[in-house]
Each structure stands twice: as C-alpha cells, then as structure tokens.
Amino acid sequence: MSSAAAGMAPVPEPSPELLQRAAGVRRSAMALGQWSDAERRAAVQAMASALESDRHKILAANQADMETAAADGLTPALMARLKLDGAKLDAAISGVRQVAALADPLGRRQLHTELDQGLVLERLTVPLGVVGVIFEARPDAAIQIASLAIRSGNGAILKGGREASRSCAAIMAALRQGLAKGIPQTIPAPDPIADDLAVSNTSATKPLANNPLPPIPVAMDSAAGDLMAASALELLTSREESLALLKLDGLVDLIIPRGSNALVRYIQDNTRIPVLGHADGICHLYVDAAADLDQALRVAIDAKTQYPAACNAIETLLVHEQIAPSFLAMAIEAFGAAGVELRGDAAALALGVEHAASEEDWSSEYSDLVLAVKLVADLDAAIEHIGRYGSRHTDAICTTDDQAANRFLAAVDSAGVYLNCSTRFADGFRYGFGAEVGISTQTLPPRGPVGLEGLVTYRYRLRGEGHIAADYASGARQFSHRALPL
Amino acid sequence: MSSAAAGMAPVPEPSPELLQRAAGVRRSAMALGQWSDAERRAAVQAMASALESDRHKILAANQADMETAAADGLTPALMARLKLDGAKLDAAISGVRQVAALADPLGRRQLHTELDQGLVLERLTVPLGVVGVIFEARPDAAIQIASLAIRSGNGAILKGGREASRSCAAIMAALRQGLAKGIPQTIPAPDPIADDLAVSNTSATKPLANNPLPPIPVAMDSAAGDLMAASALELLTSREESLALLKLDGLVDLIIPRGSNALVRYIQDNTRIPVLGHADGICHLYVDAAADLDQALRVAIDAKTQYPAACNAIETLLVHEQIAPSFLAMAIEAFGAAGVELRGDAAALALGVEHAASEEDWSSEYSDLVLAVKLVADLDAAIEHIGRYGSRHTDAICTTDDQAANRFLAAVDSAGVYLNCSTRFADGFRYGFGAEVGISTQTLPPRGPVGLEGLVTYRYRLRGEGHIAADYASGARQFSHRALPL
Numbered sequence: 015m016s017s018a019a020a021g022m023a024p025v026p027e028p029s030p031e032l033l034q035r036a037a038g039v040r041r042s043a044m045a046l047g048q049w050s051d052a053e054r055r056a057a058v059q060a061m062a063s064a065l066e067s068d069r070h071k072i073l074a075a076n077q078a079d080m081e082t083a084a085a086d087g088l089t090p091a092l093m094a095r096l097k098l099d100g101a102k103l104d105a106a107i108s109g110v111r112q113v114a115a116l117a118d119p120l121g122r123r124q125l126h127t128e129l130d131q132g133l134v135l136e137r138l139t140v141p142l143g144v145v146g147v148i149f150e151a152r153p154d155a156a157i158q159i160a161s162l163a164i165r166s167g168n169g170a171i172l173k174g175g176r177e178a179s180r181s182c183a184a185i186m187a188a189l190r191q192g193l194a195k196g197i198p199q200t201i202p203a204p205d206p207i208a209d210d211l212a213v214s215n216t217s218a219t220k221p222l223a224n225n226p227l228p229p230i231p232v233a234m235d236s237a238a239g240d241l242m243a244a245s246a247l248e249l250l251t252s253r254e255e256s257l258a259l260l261k262l263d264g265l266v267d268l269i270i271p272r273g274s275n276a277l278v279r280y281i282q283d284n285t286r287i288p289v290l291g292h293a294d295g296i297c298h299l300y301v302d303a304a305a306d307l308d309q310a311l312r313v314a315i316d317a318k319t320q321y322p323a324a325c326n327a328i329e330t331l332l333v334h335e336q337i338a339p340s341f342l343a344m345a346i347e348a349f350g351a352a353g354v355e356l357r358g359d360a361a362a363l364a365l366g367v368e369h370a371a372s373e374e375d376w377s378s379e380y381s382d383l384v385l386a387v388k389l390v391a392d393l394d395a396a397i398e399h400i401g402r403y404g405s406r407h408t409d410a411i412c413t414t415d416d417q418a419a420n421r422f423l424a425a426v427d428s429a430g431v432y433l434n435c436s437t438r439f440a441d442g443f444r445y446g447f448g449a450e451v452g453i454s455t456q457t458l459p460p461r462g463p464v465g466l467e468g469l470v471t472y473r474y475r476l477r478g479e480g481h482i483a484a485d486y487a488s489g490a491r492q493f494s495h496r497a498l499p500l
Numbered sequence: 501m502s503s504a505a506a507g508m509a510p511v512p513e514p515s516p517e518l519l520q521r522a523a524g525v526r527r528s529a530m531a532l533g534q535w536s537d538a539e540r541r542a543a544v545q546a547m548a549s550a551l552e553s554d555r556h557k558i559l560a561a562n563q564a565d566m567e568t569a570a571a572d573g574l575t576p577a578l579m580a581r582l583k584l585d586g587a588k589l590d591a592a593i594s595g596v597r598q599v600a601a602l603a604d605p606l607g608r609r610q611l612h613t614e615l616d617q618g619l620v621l622e623r624l625t626v627p628l629g630v631v632g633v634i635f636e637a638r639p640d641a642a643i644q645i646a647s648l649a650i651r652s653g654n655g656a657i658l659k660g661g662r663e664a665s666r667s668c669a670a671i672m673a674a675l676r677q678g679l680a681k682g683i684p685q686t687i688p689a690p691d692p693i694a695d696d697l698a699v700s701n702t703s704a705t706k707p708l709a710n711n712p713l714p715p716i717p718v719a720m721d722s723a724a725g726d727l728m729a730a731s732a733l734e735l736l737t738s739r740e741e742s743l744a745l746l747k748l749d750g751l752v753d754l755i756i757p758r759g760s761n762a763l764v765r766y767i768q769d770n771t772r773i774p775v776l777g778h779a780d781g782i783c784h785l786y787v788d789a790a791a792d793l794d795q796a797l798r799v800a801i802d803a804k805t806q807y808p809a810a811c812n813a814i815e816t817l818l819v820h821e822q823i824a825p826s827f828l829a830m831a832i833e834a835f836g837a838a839g840v841e842l843r844g845d846a847a848a849l850a851l852g853v854e855h856a857a858s859e860e861d862w863s864s865e866y867s868d869l870v871l872a873v874k875l876v877a878d879l880d881a882a883i884e885h886i887g888r889y890g891s892r893h894t895d896a897i898c899t900t901d902d903q904a905a906n907r908f909l910a911a912v913d914s915a916g917v918y919l920n921c922s923t924r925f926a927d928g929f930r931y932g933f934g935a936e937v938g939i940s941t942q943t944l945p946p947r948g949p950v951g952l953e954g955l956v957t958y959r960y961r962l963r964g965e966g967h968i969a970a971d972y973a974s975g976a977r978q979f980s981h982r983a984l985p986l
Contacts, residue, residue, distance in 0.1 A: 048910075127931070127932050129925070129930065129931070129932065133921060133925075135931060135932075140913075142943050142944065143913070143943060267943040267944070268943070268944060279772075282772045283772060286765075286768045286769060288774070288942065288943075288944050306966070309965075309966035312966060312968055313966060313967075313968060315968075316968035316969055316970050317968075317969075320968070320969045320970045320973065321969075419963075423961055424534075427626075427629070427959070428959070429959065429960060430959070430960045430961075430962065431959060431960070431961050431962075432961075432962045432963075432964070433961075433962070433963045433964065434963065434964045434965055434966055434967075435619060435962055435963070435964025435965075435966065435967040435968070436964075436967065436968045436969050438968070438969035439615070439619075439962055439964075439967070439969060440960075444615065444969070444972070444979065445613070445615070445621060445960070446613050446615065446621075446979065446981035456774065457628050457629060457753040457754070457774075457957050458628065458753070458754060458774050458957055459945070459957055459958060461957055461958060461959070461960075462959075462960045463960075471943050471944055471945055471947055472945060472947060473913070473914070473915065473916070473917060473947070473948075474915060474916045474917070474926075474931070474948045474949075475909055475916075475917055475918075475919075476916065476917075476918045476919070476921055476925055477905075477918075477919040477920065477921070478918070478919065478920045478921025478922075478925075479795075479920055479921075480792070480795035480798060480799060480920055480921065481799075481920075481921040481922065481925070482798055482799060482801075482802035482803075482806070482921070482922045482924070483802055483803075483806045483807075483922050483924035483925060483930070484802050484806045486930070487806065493930065493932065495932035
C-alpha cells in the first residue's frame with residue numbers, strides 16, 4: 015500500500031464551497047456541450063497556445079517541485095513521473111494540438127432504426143458531463159485529460175499529487191486562460207437548464223444521489239461568459255477536497271484515477287461514481303521456443319528500459335526452457351549493460367541470473383530497472399503465469415510459430431495482447447487516439463488506452479406520431495425494426 | 501428503503517463452496533467463449549426448446565410461488581412482476597429464439613489501424629466472462645439474461661428473489677438441460693487456460709482481487725462435457741450466497757441488479773465489480789402548450805396504464821398551464837375510467853384533480869395506478885422538474901412545436917428522450933435488441949435498454965515484426981496511423 019492510500023480514510027462529506035465549485039463546473043460543462051465542433055476545436059487550440067506562452071513559467075514551477083521532491087527523498091520512479099522538462103512539455107502541447115485536430119466525437123449516430131412506420135429510434139453520442147481526475151505525480155496527465163475533456167464537451171475537476179502542486183497550478187492557469195480566450199464569439203446565454211441540473215443534485219430524494227446535499231446558490235453573471243467557460247476546468251488543491259470528490263455523484267459522472275494500485279483500489283471502494291480503472295501494469299513478455307532470439311532481446315530491452323516508470327513496461331520475462339540457455343546468455347549481458355537487475359527463479363539462477371526472485375516478485379510492479387525472470391516448460395505454462403499474476407494490462411509473445419502466436423493472442427485475456435513488439439506501444443498516442451485519459455484494466459469498455467471515446471456516452475431519441483405500446487401488445491401493430499442509414 | 505436492502509448488511513465472505521462453483525462457471529464460460537457462432541446459436545435454441553418442454557412444470561412452479569406470495573401479502577405491484585402466465589412465458593421463449601437469431605456479437609473488428617509498416621492494431625469484441633445477476637421477483641428476467649449470456653459466450657450466476665424461488669429453480673433446470681443438449685458434437689477439450697484463470701483469482705497478490713481467496717480445487721472430468729457446459733449457468737439459492745457474490749471480483753466481471761432502487765444502491769456500495777445500474781424509473785411525460793391533446797392523452801394513458809409495474813411507466817405528468825384546463829378536463833375523466841388515482845399540485849387541484857401531491861410524490865416510483873400531476877409555466881420549468889426529480893431513465897414530450905421538441909430532446913439528459921410516443925417503448929425487445937439484460941440509468945455506456953452489446957467487451961491485438969518504442973521516441977521511425985478496412 016502506498017502511503018497516499020494508507021492515510022486516506024474516511025471520506026469526508028463535500029464542503030458547501032466544493033459543492034458550489036462542482037456545480038459551477040457542471041453548469042459550464044452543460045454550456046460547453048452545446049458548443050459546435052469548430053468552437054470546441056478552437057478552444058483546445060487556444061489552450062495549446064496558452065501552454066506555449068506560459069512554457070517558462072510551467073517549467074520553472076516543475077523545477078521547483080522537483081527540488082522539493084529531491085529534498086523530500088522521493089523515489090527515482092516517482093521523480094521520473096514528476097519531471098516535466100522541455101521535451102515532455104512540448105510533446106504534451108503537441109498532443110493537445112492533435113486532440114484539437116481529432117474528429118468530433120459528439121453527435122455521431124450509432125444506431126438508426128425504424129421501429130414501425132413513423133416511429134424512429136436513433137442513438138447519438140453526447141458528452142458524459144463532468145469527469146473527476148485524481149493523479150499522483152505526473153503533471154502532464156493534467157494537460158492530456160483537460161484537452162480531451164474540452165474537445166468532447168465535458169468539464170473536468172482535477173486533483174494532482176501534492177508533490178506536483180506548483181506544476182499543476184501553473185498548467186491549470188494556462189489551460190483556463192486558453193479556454194477563456196477560446197470562447198466562441200457567440201457566447202451561449204447562461205443556460206437555465208445547466209443551472210437546474212446542477213441544482214437538481216441538491217435534492218434529498220434524487221434517486222442515485224449519495225446523500226442529501228444542501229441547496230447550492232448558483233450565481234449567474236451573464237457578462238462573465240469567459241469566466242464561465244474557464245470554470246469548466248477546476249483544480250482541487252487540498253487533500254480533503256480530493257477525497258470529497260468521491261462523494262459528488264450526481265455532479266461528477268466518471269472518476270479517473272491515475273496513480274498507484276492502492277489509490278485505485280481505495281477510490282473503487284469509496285465512491286458510487288464509475289471509476290475508469292488505471293491499475294498498475296504487471297506486463298509480461300514471453301519468449302517462445304520458436305522466437306527470433308535477436309528480435310526478442312531487442313523487444314525485451316525496449317519493453318523494460320525505454321521508460322521503466324511507465325505502467326506498460328514489462329515486469330516479468332517468461333522464457334521457454336528450450337531456448338533459455340542461449341537466450342539468457344545474451345540477455346544477462348544486455349540487461350547488465352542497460353543497468354537492469356534481473357531476479358530469477360531457480361532455473362534462471364542456474365543459467366547465470368544473479369539475484370533470486372521471491373514469490374512477491376511475480377506480482378510486483380517495479381517501475382524501475384528491475385526485471386523478474388522465469389523459465390516455463392511451454393506456452394500453456396506462460397499463459398497460466400500471466401493469468402495468475404498479470405493485471406490484464408498488456409502482455410506480449412515473441413515467436414515465429416503462428417499456432418503459438420494465435421493461441422497466446424486468443425487465450426490471454428488482457429486489454430492488449432501483442433505479438434513480436436514491445437508492450438510500450440500500449441498508449442493512446444501510439445494507438446492514434448491523439449492522447450489518453452488513462453489505461454483501463456477492467457473488463458468492460460472502455461478498456462486499454464482510452465481516448466476521446468471514453469469521455470462520450472450516448473442517448474436514445476425516439477420520435478413518434480402518437481405511438482403507444484398497447485397497440486403492439488395487442489397485436490394491432492407489429493414492429494418492423496428496419497435498419498435505416500446511419 | 502425496501503426491506504430487502506435494509507436487512508442486507510454486512511456482506512459475508514464467499515464460502516469455499518461458492519468460490520468453487522463460481523470458478524466452475526468461469527471455467528465453463530471460458531470454454532463457451534471458444535464455441536463458434538453456430539454452436540452458441542444452437543445452444544440457445546436448445547434452451548428455448550427445453551423451456552417449451554418444461555412449460556407446464558414452470559407454470560405450476562410459478563403458480564405455487566404466487567399462492568405463497570398471496571398468503572404472505574405481497575403488494576399488487578410485486579405480484580404483477582412475479583406472475584408468469586402462459587402468455588408471458590411464451591413471449592419469453594419467443595425472446596430466446598430471437599436472441600438465438602441475432603447476429604453474433606463476438607469477433608467483430610471495431611478498429612483496424614496500421615500504426616507503422618508491419619505494425620498492425622486491431623480491436624476485436626470478446627465475451628465479458630461471467631455476469632452476476634441479482635433480481636427481485638420477475639422470473640422471466642432469468643430467461644432473458646441467461647439466453648443473452650450464452651449467445652454472447654458468457655457464463656451467468658443468477659440469484660432470484662425468495663418469492664420466485666420455485667419459478668427460478670424450474671426455469672434454471674430447463675435452461676441447464678437445454679444448454680447441456682445444445683453442446684456441440686466437437687466438445688472442446690477441458691481447457692487448461694480456463695482452469696488457470698479460475699485458479700489465478702486465488703492469488704493473494706492479484707492486483708484487483710478483493711481479498712486473498714483460498715485455493716480452489718478444480719476437478720476436471722473430461723467425460724463430463726455436457727455437465728461442464730451446463731455449469732456456465734448457476735442459480736444461487738441462499739441469501740448469504742447472493743451477498744457473497746458481490747465479493748467475487750476476479751471471478752465475476754459485471755453485476756446486473758434488477759430490482760428496487762435500494763437494492764441497486766446497496767450493491768453499488770458493496771462491490772468493486774462494475775454494476776449495470778437498473779435503478780427505478782421516475783419517468784415523465786410533458787404535455788406542451790402546442791400538443792395535440794387527443795394524441796397526448798392517448799400517449800399518457802398508455803405510458804401509465806399499459807403495465808404500471810414496469811420501470812418505464814410514467815410517474816409524473818407535467819402539463820403546460822396554458823392547455824391545462826382543457827387537457828385536464830379530458831384527462832381526469834379518462835384516468836378515472838382507467839382506475840388511475842391522480843395526485844396534483846395546487847394548480848392541478850384547482851382544475852379538478854382530486855388528491856393532493858406532497859413533495860415526496862415527485863420522486864416516487866408508484867409501480868401502480870397512481871400518477872402525480874403538476875402544472876408548469878413553460879418548457880424550461882418542465883425540463884427543470886425532470887432534471888431535479890427524474891432518474892435519467894426515459895422522459896417524453898408531446899408537442900407539435902418543432903423548436904420545443906428539439907430543445908427538450910437536446911436538454912433532457914436521460915438515457916431515452918422521446919417525442920410524441922409512450923415511454924413504454926424503452927425496452928430491449930421494442931428497440932430490436934431481441935431481449936435485454938436490463939436498463940441502465942448510469943451515464944456511461946451501456947446506457948438505456950442493454951442487449952447483447954452490454955455483455956461484450958473488446959481486446960486490442962497488436963502484431964509487429966520486432967517493433968520497439970525507442971525507435972519512435974528517437975524519431976528514427978514515425979507512426980503512420982493509417983486506417984485499414986474493418
């Protein structure tokens with residue numbers, strides 16, 4: 015358990031001030047949801063420009079966070095996540111521009127059926143509403159998630175880790191400034207519906223509301239359209255606020271935790287709001303008997319070392335015992351040169367791996383230059399090991415045997431199953447989503463790297479001409495269920 | 501709070517026997533997930549035939565349940581849900597055949613992208629695994645859900661209400677018998693992977709497992725293929741088992757509660773497994789100033805009386821004050837003739853509604869021939885009322901004014917928004933899904949009536965030729981993100 019989660023109980027009730035801010039985000043989000051594609055695109059572009067303008071401020075704030083973190087003795091893995099240098103910031107800004115360029119996820123017709131003459135059903139994509147994001151360390155996550163939220167017409171309430179507080183504040187100031195500048199010339203009039211919806215959550219009798227919330231005084235200032243738009247993004251700064259966020263059901267539609275397994279588990283146990291589970295990644299690479307050993311080693315080195323702090327780095331290398339002697343001879347040298355500590359089972363130790371792995375190693379996410387190594391008798395033993403210890407994130411096989419490849423890809427029930435490539439590709443950017451709100455290891459969609467699609471839901475619209483159900487129950491009328499063009 | 505939920509604490513740990521049965525369902529489900537489309541279709545057909553063969557047994561069992569329920573003084577609404585007469589059973593069996601005929605939801609390629617030369621990403625639909633269903637009263641829900649689960653390659657653990665115990669036992673016996681008969685001639689060999697996955701949930705260190713589970717002895721009998729298939733469906737009979745089901749994360753992928761709001765809320769608060777929220781329906785019909793009054797009355801009568809125990813029946817009628825005098829004159833007479841008790845606000849009382857509504861009425865699901873009536877000053881007031889008191893299930897407007905219609909359809913954030921037709925159409929059958937596992941009132945998909953789609957997830961498959969992430973980080977290679985044909 016991380017100290018963050020261990021110290022996290024019980025969940026406090028939201029303060030009136032937090033309720034008011036959350037209602038403000040919801041109100042702004044409802045207005046944002048009415049913006050056109052071009053308007054939301056322009057707003058995200060303006061957010062990217064604002065980040066560019068504030069580049070030095072943001073880097074300086076991160077430098078200050080890094081210095082404090084170093085003085086506080088943060089682990090190297092956490093320091094790596096916290097660090098936001100020029101290259102990382104530029105990549106994040108470029109990601110924002112990519113998100114702006116993505117096709118509009120809203121207003122898509124997913125289903126179009128004539129149920130009967132004059133009775134037509136549609137399913138259309140609409141924004142979720144408001145997402146709550148709790149992340150540890152990585153400040154660039156705020157940039158990704160805020161841009162995805164605004165592009166898809168959603169509000170976002172973000173809470174970064176204490177260690178990233180200056181970075182997050184500087185980023186958020188830029189994003190809000192950009193959003194306010196990006197507001198369309200045709201400012202939507204303050205939306206009474208948005209107000210109503212926000213206030214509606216104060217009803218003690220709201221069926222799915224967590225608890226009776228006090229009435230929220232909603233102050234509307236029609237001249238403050240830019241402020242209103244900016245308040246679709248809010249940053250929470252105190253620990254109490256971040257926990258109370260979990261009790262804002264009715265005001266927040268999805269919680270996205272980005273941090274330790276313990277944090278995710280704590281959040282799942284303490285909220286009725288759906289959680290997009292971004293659990294730690296216990297990813298595996300299995301080197302099959304029929305692997306191209308040079309290729310497999312190249313993939314293994316990349317999957318472990320290219321960014322060891324990432325959740326899609328491998329933690330365990332499974333090696334078919336037939337090729338283990340030749341493969342490990344190469345691998346021990348290469349990993350040693352890359353500064354990776356190998357921890358092997360008895361069979362791996364016998365082939366020269368220096369450190370012994372304990373039972374705990376098979377389920378550890380090192381987030382560091384450490385790799386557990388296990389020899390397996392066959393493909394099934396590899397699949398068994400992954401089923402037992404994996405986190406259903408991303409698992410790969412290296413082989414030239416088509417049958418083994420297909421069996422692995424069908425039988426491993428992880429969000430990502432890979433053949434002859436690095437697990438490090440499990441990422442929204444790399445999948446072509448422009449950015450990601452997180453990686454879900456849950457079974458239900460959205461699963462794996464989640465981009466804009468994860469922030470969109472749908473609504474059924476049915477238009478009739480006085481149609482009633484009794485006519486179909488009696489047999490007077492029959493459903494046609496005729497598919498219409500999308 | 502219903503008595504069912506009020507008495508439901510705390511959640512007990514699963515017994516070794518329950519763990520073993522759940523592991524058996526998971527093992528069978530993994531085998532089922534490997535069956536072809538034709539095999540799963542044949543199995544569902546065999547389930548329908550078995551229900552037909554056992555028709556009299558099932559009806560007799562339900563009759564016995566009904567007699568006990570009457571003696572126990574069950575409410576008329578619950579009696580209506582419990583009742584399974586010949587017509588309802590025939591409709592349910594016909595629904596099973598419709599599910600068999602539905603297109604295979606598995607193996608669909610939703611995404612196909614060349615990330616770079618030789619590096620190809622696919623997203624394919626796969627079964628969820630195992631669904632846990634907890635329902636009160638309605639025994640036909642078991643039929644619908646079991647057929648949807650098997651069609652989509654999933655196992656199901658069902659727990660019906662105590663009042664429906666004989667009905668559920670008779671239904672389940674038929675379904676299991678049919679499933680065993682429907683097993684393909686080419687019985688898949690006992691799948692070691694399925695075992696591994698089941699056993700893997702016993703690991704104390706499984707990242708998302710609820711708690712350390714004791715090892716499950718998995719007895720495999722390769723001669724008992726039919727029994728194995730049948731055990732993809734399990735019925736829980738005791739209250740303790742039904743609660744412990746909530747702690748089977750790792751073995752159960754989705755909980756579908758079908759019952760009272762209190763039951764749904766209790767389940768959401770006591771499980772880490774995702775819950776497909778089938779909360780009560782507080783549905784509204786708004787009769788606009790520009791409504792066709794005869795049509796609106798016809799729709800209102802249908803939406804309230806065609807099946808008042810259903811969640812998609814309306815509970816509140818909102819009437820524009822301009823047309824209220826003429827509309828209510830007609831409506832009071834018609835609802836009176838239909839045996840519906842109207843409860844009005846002060847303005848409705850002044851126009852002849854007999855009973856007074858209290859604040860509580862606006863958030864009550866009567867499930868009975870009672871309807872709350874409120875006059876509203878305009879469309880916005882109607883939308884405000886729905887936002888404040890609705891359960892985001894299904895809400896309708898009757899109007900001939902296109903502008904009012906479009907505003908209502910855009911601004912009401914319910915799973916279903918309807919124009920000039922009855923809310924009773926909110927149903928998987930009527931939407932053309934063949935059947936439904938439930939109706940979700942949550943924001944995230946699956947939302948509204950959920951059919952096969954809600955029991956399917958997806959997996960990303962990435963095939964490479966030794967591709968590593970470092971080459972893209974360094975700029976040596978660039979992503980193409982080229983869309984390929986689906």
